[in-house]
Amino acid sequence: MDLISNLSLGFATAASPENLFFCLIGVILGTLIGVLPGIGATATIAMLLPITFQLEPVSSLIMLAGIYYGAQYGGSTTAILINMPGESSSAVTAIDGYQMARKGKAGTALAVAALGSFFAGTVATLLVALFAPPLTTIALKFGAAEYFSLMVLGLVSAIALAHGSILKALAMVVLGLILGLVGTDIYTGAPRFTFGITEYADGLSFVALAVGVFGIAEILRNLEGEQDRTVLGTKLGGLFPSRQDLKRMVAPMLRGTAIGSVLGILPGGGAVLASFASYTVEKRISDHPEEFGQGAIAGVAGPESANNAGAQTSFIPLLTLGIPANPVMALMVGAMIIQGIVPGPNVASEQPELFWGIIASMWIGNLMLVILNLPLIGLWVKLLKVPYHVLFPIIMAFCSIGVYSVNSNVYDLYAVAFFGLMGYALLKLRCEPAPLLLGFVLGPMLEENLRRAMILGRGDPTVFVTRPISLTLLLLTVAVLVVMLLPAIRKKRDEVFVEAD
Amino acid sequence: MKNITIDWTDALAGILFILFGLLFGVQSLGLEIGTAFRMGPGYFPLVLSGILILLGLAIIASAIHDRGSEAIGTLAWRGAFFILPAPIFFGLTVRGLGFVPAIFLTTLIAALASFKMRPHSALLLAAAVTVFATLVFSYGLGLPFRRFGPWLPF
Amino acid sequence: MALTSKLAGLAAGAVLTASAAFAQTYPERQITMVVPFSAGGPTDTVGRLIAERMSADLGQQIIVENVGGAGGTLGAGNVASAEADGYTILLHHIGMATSATLYRNLAYNTTEAFEYVGLVTEVPMTIVARKDFEPADFASLISYVKENADTITMANAGIGAASHLCGMLFMQAVEAPIVTVPYKGTGPAMTELLGGQIDIMCDQTTNTTEQIKGGTIKAYAVTSPARLEIFPDLPTVAEGGLPGMEVSIWHGLYAPKGTPPEVVERLSAALQSALADPGIAEKLAELGTAPSPAADATPAALKAKLEAEIARWKPVIETAGVYAD
Known part of the structure; x- marks a missing residue:
């Protein structure tokens, strides 16, 4: 019963009044900063990191974990309320969450997101506690070929993110892939598509792209018919989900949790796929796929659960290998090092208090998030009552600060303006931004792993089918394609398209 | 007899994608292409640009149909004219003027995008945002912004 | 003629007194330390560690600003063009020397654009x-x-x-x-x-x-000249037959060219006092490194190190034929 004693050690550590306090402060600060438009989890943690340096190591990391969950939830809130995602995962939440908000169901969307996240967080925390070491072994089996095949699967699924024309969705994915390649080629050092601007050598900023094509494009669209309509908040509806809503979120939540948990383990960028994958699955198996993109509860519950589960299990590589799986984890490692803890494979045995304390605090953090946020929903929703012409200048101010604060790079701000224009043009041409964003996130990983697999395989393209995991993923891709291109389904899509317009 | 029309929204989208494809494709040609086995920096983007152009053509082709077309609708000219320069202005001035004046003017510019915003309420809003943002980011979080930059005499 | 030279003399005198007065009161406000890499990385960690202790010595807060990108050359470029008043300083690692060759169109001249404060650590x-x-x-x-x-x-x-x-x-x-x-x-x-x-x-x-x-x-x-305390059984590269393969990742602290010498000295003194702090040594030991001795945490030592390293890496990079631009 190692698990029990370990977990009780963890809870004893995490539940000390002091640590509970810092966890709470972390969750609150994370939510409050993360909810500001254009400021995602990474930026929030980077901003709040210095605050934690003065604390004891365990408290500091517990507070950071709290900030992380808070920021993620705060990010989803902004995505739902004003269509301004600060992280790739909340871009998916924005699709249906924002539509729900426009229909006066912002409260429901926020509650569904909170409950889904909490459930997923609970399950994933247990998974981390139970299976961290064996799961790591699986994760290490993923090499370049496997990641490439996984990304291909992700891309093919991306088409489901759009509810309009398949062709346009595909074109948006490809455009996103190309935009993702902007910057220095890691293999040769050659700058690509940077137009001679050194500031873009490390690529375009995701936040700039997301804020531009989602947020600013939406603001401009809302400003079109200013005179004749109030944009949001005419009717706010019930704050909390009805019994029926709750029933409808259960299955997506379970599936999302499973998908997110699995993908989050992969240190090479599986977690970014989690919410996209969940959305695709939900839309595919739904009896009412036409609701997706129009405010489907499953389109919020699934991805939010997947995202939070993935966020949780992405701690596994950090805790068992000492290797950060994403920029947020890299910040956590930095914090550990400053505290004099160098994360490595032995952290669990050398620092059991820290290891289990963090795991326990993940759950406590999630619990606090729910307790804190359910009452806050009323407040967030009230924000929508602020007249739009007052709200959007505030949004512009904060997203300028948010984008700039990540790297103090003014060119990121110029990119925001450019992508705002591009996003608005594409919106007017009825091209949806979500596939573009997925392409943008996957582009570099797709190319990197393709080229790496070819180098490691000595130029033999069969590596993708001779390695079993890679082969399985490719077969899955083919299956998805077949399902998608079946004539019957295609016809249904076209009908949806007509209806939607 | 069916009425063949061109959906200009789709056709324009197709043209836009083709333009993007050409823009990136031409630039890829300037990079080392390499071989499929040892790809150069230009290989993957070149392939993608080609696919994007093909998709653009397909979108144009599918724009010619018998379903009738849809208007693009009104454009938010005034909005675009003020909203888009706001972040650019912030970028140009945050180091020189400093955080406080830069965020004040940025909010003010953005506020002008709406027909509904009266000048004095725009000023009030910009001042409120400036105070809040300065308190939170500069004092509260201690972000490394200079509150007043070297362009100002004090 | 006479008037102009008199004026020039006056102006020069004014500058001198101003700079002396300036140095006496320095630092009057918070100092920004630019770390040209993202937050949480190893260089950022080193930067935040010493920034905290140097703040204590200087009596003013040093805040770390992460200006990541293009192998650290963006942040270095920012500092190169910043005001030379001692309120903007740069922490950079070995990349300061290698980027002089790796990047063929740097926005600044590596050896001309900075004043040297001192070496911080070698990993x-x-x-x-x-x-x-x-x-x-x-x-x-x-x-x-x-x-x-x-x-x-x-x-x-x-x-x-x-x-x-x-x-x-x-x-x-x-x-x-x-x-x-x-x-x-x-x-x-x-x-x-x-x-x-x-x-x-x-x-x-x-x-x-x-x-x-x-x-x-x-x-x-x-790759160190001597075996490491933490790994007494690991041979050095020289012992193994590859002399000349010694390499370390060293960190240095810089200020923009033209920063008054008194200010540079003050910063250098603060750096030395920070590195002498046993707490710093302990934390750096966790990273597998040690603070530079006081003799190396000086402008002269850093200048010599940078110049030697630029000369050393130039042929290595040129032979490999790899450039980052």
Whole structure:
């Protein structure tokens, strides 16, 4: 019963009044900063990191974990309320969450997101506690070929993110892939598509792209018919989900949790796929796929659960290998090092208090998030009552600060303006931004792993089918394609398209 | 007899994608292409640009149909004219003027995008945002912004 | 004529007194330390550690600003063009020297654009491999690499990264063109090494120490001139037959050119007092490194180090023919 004693050690550590306090402060600060438009989890943690340096190591990391969950939830809130995602995962939440908000169901969307996240967080925390070491072994089996095949699967699924024309969705994915390649080629050092601007050598900023094509494009669209309509908040509806809503979120939540948990383990960028994958699955198996993109509860519950589960299990590589799986984890490692803890494979045995304390605090953090946020929903929703012409200048101010604060790079701000224009043009041409964003996130990983697999395989393209995991993923891709291109389904899509317009 | 029309929204989208494809494709040609086995920096983007152009053509082709077309609708000219320069202005001035004046003017510019915003309420809003943002980011979080930059005499 | 020279004299006098008065009151407000890499990385960690202690000595807060991008050249460029008043300083690592060759169109002249404050720390590197890699010791690794150069793969964390620099040196030292596989950062490279997807890597102790201790990777040698206290059994590269392959990732503190000498001295003194703090030494030891001795935390030592390193890496990078622009 190692698990029990370990977990009780963890809870004893995490539940000390002091640590509970810092966890709470972390969750609150994370939510409050993360909810500001254009400021995602990474930026929030980077901003709040210095605050934690003065604390004891365990408290500091517990507070950071709290900030992380808070920021993620705060990010989803902004995505739902004003269509301004600060992280790739909340871009998916924005699709249906924002539509729900426009229909006066912002409260429901926020509650569904909170409950889904909490459930997923609970399950994933247990998974981390139970299976961290064996799961790591699986994760290490993923090499370049496997990641490439996984990304291909992700891309093919991306088409489901759009509810309009398949062709346009595909074109948006490809455009996103190309935009993702902007910057220095890691293999040769050659700058690509940077137009001679050194500031873009490390690529375009995701936040700039997301804020531009989602947020600013939406603001401009809302400003079109200013005179004749109030944009949001005419009717706010019930704050909390009805019994029926709750029933409808259960299955997506379970599936999302499973998908997110699995993908989050992969240190090479599986977690970014989690919410996209969940959305695709939900839309595919739904009896009412036409609701997706129009405010489907499953389109919020699934991805939010997947995202939070993935966020949780992405701690596994950090805790068992000492290797950060994403920029947020890299910040956590930095914090550990400053505290004099160098994360490595032995952290669990050398620092059991820290290891289990963090795991326990993940759950406590999630619990606090729910307790804190359910009452806050009323407040967030009230924000929508602020007249739009007052709200959007505030949004512009904060997203300028948010984008700039990540790297103090003014060119990121110029990119925001450019992508705002591009996003608005594409919106007017009825091209949806979500596939573009997925392409943008996957582009570099797709190319990197393709080229790496070819180098490691000595130029033999069969590596993708001779390695079993890679082969399985490719077969899955083919299956998805077949399902998608079946004539019957295609016809249904076209009908949806007509209806939607 | 069916009425063949061109959906200009789709056709324009197709043209836009083709333009993007050409823009990136031409630039890829300037990079080392390499071989499929040892790809150069230009290989993957070149392939993608080609696919994007093909998709653009397909979108144009599918724009010619018998379903009738849809208007693009009104454009938010005034909005675009003020909203888009706001972040650019912030970028140009945050180091020189400093955080406080830069965020004040940025909010003010953005506020002008709406027909509904009266000048004095725009000023009030910009001042409120400036105070809040300065308190939170500069004092509260201690972000490394200079509150007043070297362009100002004090 | 007379008037102009008188005026010029007056102006010069005014500048002198101003600068003396300035130095006496320096620092009057908070100082920004630019770290040209993202928050949470090893360089950022070093920066935040010393910033905290230097603040205590200077009596003014030093805040760290992360200006990442283009191998640290963006942040360095920012500082090069910042006001030379001592309120903007730069913490950079070995990349300061290598980027002078790796980037052929830098926005600043590396040796002309900065005043030197002092060396901060030097981190040694280790040559490591996946744990089931055949060669038993460093000598057999060298012969194995020479024989199997075309089947061995070597990871690095991207062009200009510490692991890339060390890899170039290693290949030139053993005279074998190994297939190199770049990754985006140390994390992914280390993951693939742990998973056995790739054979060897050379990286800073900061990243490898815990993995070596945990037995998840195999270590062959250290690149320091002497053996390390934490790994007494690991030979140095010179012992193993590759003299001249010594390499360390050193960090230096700079100020923009034209910063008054009194201010630079004040900063240098603050740096030395920070490095003398046992707490700092302890934390740096966790990273597998030690603070530079007071004699090295000086402008002269840093200037000499930078110039020597630029000269050393120029031919290495040119031979490899790899550029980051």
